[in-house]
Amino acid sequence: MGNENAFKMLVETYQHKIYNIAYNLVFDTGIAEDITQEVFVSVFKSILTFNEKSSIDTWLYRITINKCYDYLRAKERRKKLGFINNVFFPFEDDANPLPATNHNPESQLVHKENTSYLIIAINSLPLNQKTVFILAHIEELPQKEIAEIMSLSIKAIESLLQRAKINLRKKLSTIYDRRNKAS
Amino acid sequence: MNKEQWIEDILNSAGELKNNRLKNDLLNSILLKINTNTNNINNIKLRWISIAAIVLIFMNISSVLHAKTHKNKQNNNISILADELNANNNYNY
Structure with missing residues (x-):
């Protein structure tokens, strides 16, 4: 029970920070939320491997960045494969590089x-x-x-x-x- | 405003990007994901244990059958030997 409460406190303390970093890296509210959840699931699974050499902030940021990188690299790979489709089935260029906030139209920012x-x-x-x-x-x-x-x-x-x-x-x-x- | 000033103003506004906040508290979704993952791991473990059990049972049955076959063969050989011995004895007599 103590561990569960400690974990809940961890989530409540850090979720906004983690979300903010994820959002600024991927610029998609839905994906940033997913990544935030994945970070805490990873933390839960690997808490025993936390060696306390670094602070918990550093550890959390590192996990967050790695998860964002995984997502961005996968996206890049899909984009490259998509090029092959584009040759035969060209579609409109995405001329709007602004962040996808359509997942969350009531974005606070x-x-x-x-x-x-x-x-x-x-x-x-x-x-x-x-x-x-x-x-x-x-x-x-x-x-x-x-x-x-x-x-x-x-x-x-x-x-x-x-x-x-x-x-x-x-x-x-x-x-x-x-x-x-x-x- | 000249270009340099405009660029500096924009770079200095970077701090505003710190204000993204989650719309909803994610605690419940996180706990749900953890429970789902745990159940999946348990299911996978159970599957492997079942497979291991089936393999063990199969191996046991195989070795029992093999032992029986071997014993039967031994018995047959002993019978053949006994018959031959008897035949020799009869002959000698």
Whole structure:
């Protein structure tokens, strides 16, 4: 009974945090919810392997990121296979890169225009740069913790962050130019 | 607003993306998933135990049958030997 209560407390404490990271990585409310559930199911199954060398936050973030990566890689594989279908059965390009909030039309986050552009730009980053940017500038974690979560050195994290910002600026610059051209 | 300023403003708004909240509490769905997974694992375990039991029973039956066949063969050989011995004895007499 004690263990069940402890687990419930864990879920109540961390579910929003986990969901937030998952959402910012996959940009789909339904998928982010599924991933959040999967994270806690994994935690329940593997709690005995938690070695306490890292903090519980770090452990949870690591599991969350791995689950998001699994989803994104599977999505990429389906996309590549989909290309073969497209040759014979072409369908409309998905020209709208904005997050899929149609699963949750009453999403609490109101996407202001600038935030939408930021999301588009973040979404265009390579996965490791995207992850580091999200953990550093959205979750506001210290670099030392990010290094632990991603099993990289602090120097590697700094380098990824720098490249992420350069690429974000490039992408936003393109968006700015397109906006001005349109108007 | 010039481009650089616009870009900086957008990058500085990253903190707003921290505010995504779950619409519903996921605790019950999580507990349901755990129970479903546990039941599935138990079912798989039961299946393997049943298969192992059937294999053991089959092996036992096989070895009993083999032992019986072997014993019958032995008995036959002993009978043949006994007959031959008798025949030799009769001959000698």
